[in-house]
Amino acid sequence: MSTKELTCIGCPMGCQLTVDFDDKNNMVKSVTGNNCKIGERYAQKELTNPTRIVTSSIKVDGGDLAMVSVKTESDIPKGKIFEIMKEIHETKAIAPIKIGDVMIENVAGTNVNIVATRNIKNIAAKGIKTA
């Protein structure tokens, strides 16, 4: 058993939750400090399977912009964030790019793709040669 402190993000109230957590069975035993049910659900999810959407941007070759913004197509385990960022930093994209284009497949073994969130035009089309 352990005690954890969390801030609920279910609404602007931002209740300070104190959670008794059963580490052995990966289960929430009890939640105090919450004003409604949302706090309990939030504590359960946040302590057993916290996930996040990661957004960043990737360098582009031959585009009308230097960077293309990207995101994980769905939420990924919170613990994978920095592994994902490492792959993002090692990636280079080539224009043209359309929103939704896959930039990295199965990033950091999460079964989730990194996709583009902005359209990038190819400036090479106007006669500018890319490396």
Place this chain on the structure above:
Amino acid sequence: MKYDIVIIGGGPAGLAAAVSSKENKTDNILIIERSDSLGGILNQCIHNGFGLHTFKEELTGPEYAARYIQQVQELKIPYLLNTMVIDVKFHSITYINKTEGMVTIEAKAIILAMGCRERPRGALNIPGYRPSGIFPAGTAQRLMNIEGHKVGKKVVILGSGDIGLIMARRLTLEGAKVEVVAELMPFSGGLKRNIVQCLDDFNIPLKLSHTVIDIEGKDRVTGIVLAKVGPDRRPIAGTEVHYECDTLLLSVGLLPENELSRKADVEISPITNGPVVDDELQTSTEGIFACGNVLHVHDLVDYVSEEAALAGKEASEYVKRGEIKRNTIKINAENGVRYTVPQRVDPKSMSDLLTVRFRVANVYTGRYICVYFDNTLIKKTKKKVLAPGEMEKVILKKEELAKYPTITSITIKTEEE
């Protein structure tokens, strides 16, 4: 050239206003945008959380902008890029760009959608030299996300508004170390979710009631001094703490950009720093409407789109009917309600429902939001929590107002139990 509606600004407000104008059967529209692309500030807001109200899904900023840009293109609404409006008058706009030079056009209606800019260091009176490494948070955001520059390695952020919080996470993901986020007020101006997901997730400390009292370094920032402030927001001697850093980000407020509005003699509210508008979002200058962050600073783009759609609709109506005499009454903001938008309403010619948005002055728990028609209490809604960072609204009904034909003003205020 003569247009029915000219929209100044091609960000979220301008785009939604243009789409709405077209959908309300005004064809002769022009959007004027000063930068090289449509979408405004959304293009640099690469994080997600946009569009939950408008599209019922969570989008990133560029995706949200792209949805509106696509509509503008599909509706064949003309727009000018790299074009700066330099003057606005009653039914006339003067703009300047590289290909046409200086041009004056006519417009039956004008929609102001110029957005806002960041409060700079110069407005804060922090002592110290002027080394490089001090950035408004949104400028750092643009440099990193769009231009691909690194802004710093060891960072202190002053101000806990949403941009400051988002940048704390962004810098951390890019390998920088964010030492601390300091906030002058005893509460954060940002959304709770951002405090948890941008600071707590990465163990970045948030120091409330703290401010930067010195910036060190001559060529580049080498450090800052943080001090605790008292209830009067003045630094307390003996509480100084030194932080070594190469970068200071400022997330200390946004200022609506109303230089053009002032040229058109539009009355500006000293509280919102935006135009005073009626229920049609029409300013004090006939035929000039306003929406988005130029009107008042929003926290959700979804509300900007909604407001801008109203401005587009009302501007279209105005183009069709011309000016009519409207008898507006004042909407007062009192006792913890800092302001309302709109500030005036005509009970006779208003729409059936009117959304009045407002912000509160402080963090309140268990207060009521009350609506009075003159001295009669009409509506009382209990709120668990009210915070300055979260915009609130009440909805006024035309049929309810019709029951009070002699009404002289409406008042919105908070009340304790």
